[in-house]
Amino acid sequence: MHIDWIAMGQVVIAGLVAGVGTVVVFSLGMAALGHRVVDVSHARKATAATTAAWSCFGACLALLAVGVYLIIGGR
Amino acid sequence: MGGMSMVVVAVVVLTALIFDFTNGFHDSANAMATSIATGALKPRVAVAISAVLNMVGAFLSVQVARTISAGLVNESRIAPAIIFGGLVGAVIWNLLTWLLGLPSSSSHALFGGLIGATWVSAGANAVHFTTVLDKIIVPALASPIIAGVIAGVATYSAYRITRRTDRTLQARGYRAGQIFSASLVSLAHGTNDAQKTMGVITLTLITAGILPAKSSPPIWVIASAGLAIALGTYTGGWRIIRTVGRRITDVETPQGFAAETSAATIVLASSYVGAPLSTTQVCSGAVMGAGVGKRGGVVHWRVVGRMVLAWVCTLPAAAVVGALAGRLAGTGTTGTVAVAALGIAVAGGIYWLSRRQPVTAANVNTVPAPAPATP
Numbered sequence: 001m002h003i004d005w006i007a008m009g010q011v012v013i014a015g016l017v018a019g020v021g022t023v024v025v026f027s028l029g030m031a032a033l034g035h036r037v038v039d040v041s042h043a044r045k046a047t048a049a050t051t052a053a054w055s056c057f058g059a060c061l062a063l064l065a066v067g068v069y070l071i072i073g074g075r
Numbered sequence: 076m077g078g079m080s081m082v083v084v085a086v087v088v089l090t091a092l093i094f095d096f097t098n099g100f101h102d103s104a105n106a107m108a109t110s111i112a113t114g115a116l117k118p119r120v121a122v123a124i125s126a127v128l129n130m131v132g133a134f135l136s137v138q139v140a141r142t143i144s145a146g147l148v149n150e151s152r153i154a155p156a157i158i159f160g161g162l163v164g165a166v167i168w169n170l171l172t173w174l175l176g177l178p179s180s181s182s183h184a185l186f187g188g189l190i191g192a193t194w195v196s197a198g199a200n201a202v203h204f205t206t207v208l209d210k211i212i213v214p215a216l217a218s219p220i221i222a223g224v225i226a227g228v229a230t231y232s233a234y235r236i237t238r239r240t241d242r243t244l245q246a247r248g249y250r251a252g253q254i255f256s257a258s259l260v261s262l263a264h265g266t267n268d269a270q271k272t273m274g275v276i277t278l279t280l281i282t283a284g285i286l287p288a289k290s291s292p293p294i295w296v297i298a299s300a301g302l303a304i305a306l307g308t309y310t311g312g313w314r315i316i317r318t319v320g321r322r323i324t325d326v327e328t329p330q331g332f333a334a335e336t337s338a339a340t341i342v343l344a345s346s347y348v349g350a351p352l353s354t355t356q357v358c359s360g361a362v363m364g365a366g367v368g369k370r371g372g373v374v375h376w377r378v379v380g381r382m383v384l385a386w387v388c389t390l391p392a393a394a395v396v397g398a399l400a401g402r403l404a405g406t407g408t409t410g411t412v413a414v415a416a417l418g419i420a421v422a423g424g425i426y427w428l429s430r431r432q433p434v435t436a437a438n439v440n441t442v443p444a445p446a447p448a449t450p
Binding site: 010011012014015020023024028030033034037064070 | 218221228236240241244255263266340
């Protein structure tokens, strides 16, 4: 029996980095968006929160694009 | 393969496409169950998106198709009748688990059916058991555990990071994210699962001498396999969607997003490595992980237990049906017709049983009576 530990390890690392990573970045975006709502309701400038939120969501879209690219161009 | 008529080859190809259809409606739950449960997508919209992306996915990759037709069984030893028997075993097991609302693996049903039919008809040494173990059973055991752990960590992180965020905003934000994550799962599913049917049809054409050994699937095979899985997906296996979306755990949008993102990543990574993994087990494992990862989350382990039991039974059960069907079909044209008739009768019976308590797009999110105390 030959278990391909390297392949298995690659799947785990991909899951932790790309899977958990995407969720973390998206969640940071959500938290920033929450801050923005609070800032706006207190009539404060919300530029920093807004920028942070959309940077996070942009990064998620980029990760999504990487996923699609891996399907299309990966082989 | 000696003397097999084109008619038999045509029957096998048709049965492979029927299997592909059952694969589609069996697995629409994988991508869309949590999105439907959280209301991120309306049921009909969800299955329509999933169907289109499965179709697209079918065209994007043929790596797994090659793995299956070139390594699982000894191609020089099996006839189209054996493949037919294997497919019948897979279709019947898929229909039975659908009736029970259990998200079992269509891959395992197919592999089991093929292995059983090959074993009985061509002998045990025509089955490459080490390949079966290394390429199918080990990844299948590992994938739900890996998916569960990763989805659990992702869910925990999501709730932790957004713990001070307004609940309504949180629910809405992750609901939007779920549309993307569910779509990616569907696309990844198409790249994996439509290929199994392509692999089987290609294997049939190779054994019938129509294609040379180790051929890639021709374009009409890719197109028809993609179409069959898309139609199946659009039909929607509502019974299984209800189990995965409502019965494993009460899925909230952050959990749905975490589960789908984790599942998509794992399916893609495994597909990239070339392992024909069970998408079903990855997705169900991810939903369980999402249930565990939320503080105070409740996972209904009795439902999980039934699911795991179905997973364990899938390969051997499909192998037994596949062996019987393959044996009978191998006796000649009369035997093949008899198997087809029996298969249609069983499928009709299962459909008739399902009509007594139909689950549709309209009632997919309502879990009627509390689960009975005895299994």
